[in-house]
Amino acid sequence: MLRSGDTAPLFTLPDGDMEDFDMQTVRGNRHVVLFFYPRDNAPTCTRQAEEFSDHEYEFNKLDCIVLGISPDDCMTHAEFAAEHGLSIRLLADIEAEVCSLYGVWREKEVDGVKRKGVLRSTFIIDKDGQIRHALYDVTPKGHVAEVLALVREMEPEKANANRKKHRRNA
Template sequence: MLQSGDLAPSFSLPDADMEIFDLASALGKQHVVLYFYPRDNTPGCTLQAADFSDHEDGFARHGCIVIGVSPDDCITHAEFRDQQGLSIRLLSDSDTEVCRLYGVWQAKEVDGVKKMYVRRSTFIIDKQGTIRHALYDVSPRGHVASVFELVKKLESHNAT
């Protein structure tokens, strides 16, 4: 598992418009809230994505972009974004390579059957590419507000 102080693994993934997002392109310019979620159009994932979208301007005022990642494909992301009116960028990790890099692709046993799933997690990465906060098994409700508080502290810490 990645921890605070670790360097964020570099990656490139396509978004809902099939444009590539490269984490390295944000470094030196912006902080990144990178959150991993299981699937588009599920209640918790919709709540979380909508909440991040509703507060995107606030994150931007603190020099931060919000990026969501799930194994869903680009087309599914585009439909989800358009149906829910989302503004944040959603990346497709259909081969779960980035989920594995960040340690959020996990096995879970359900009714005696082992299944793989995305562990709902959020990483706050500073402009230098260092993970400042690694939050695992987060609950969608109220999560964005707590992440926003951490980002505000990060920006004020960097200003001193």
């Protein structure tokens, strides 16, 4: 299980347009909100993805990109995004390798049957690739507002650190 302070694992996954996203490309450039969800078109997953999309502009203003990951394939992601007007990038982790790296691929019991699935989780990763917040088993209601507030808190911390550095150098 990953925790705050851990380095976020790097990965490359395709999106709904079958274009690869490489986590290494954002290191040093942008913050990342990485949310894992069980599957496209499930009511709760749909609401969560729509809410992240609705606030994408606010995340972008904070120099942060939002990425959703599920075990669904690229075509399913493309249809899901088109049907619901989603603007965030959805990544296909068909083999659940990245889900496993982030510790969200878990065994659960549904109707008496044990099977593996995604534990709805969100990771807030700073520009240096450090996990600032690891939120497991999240409840979607109010979650995006909570994540946005946590991302907003990251920028002032950096500004304060820079101010202290300049005072020491003066």
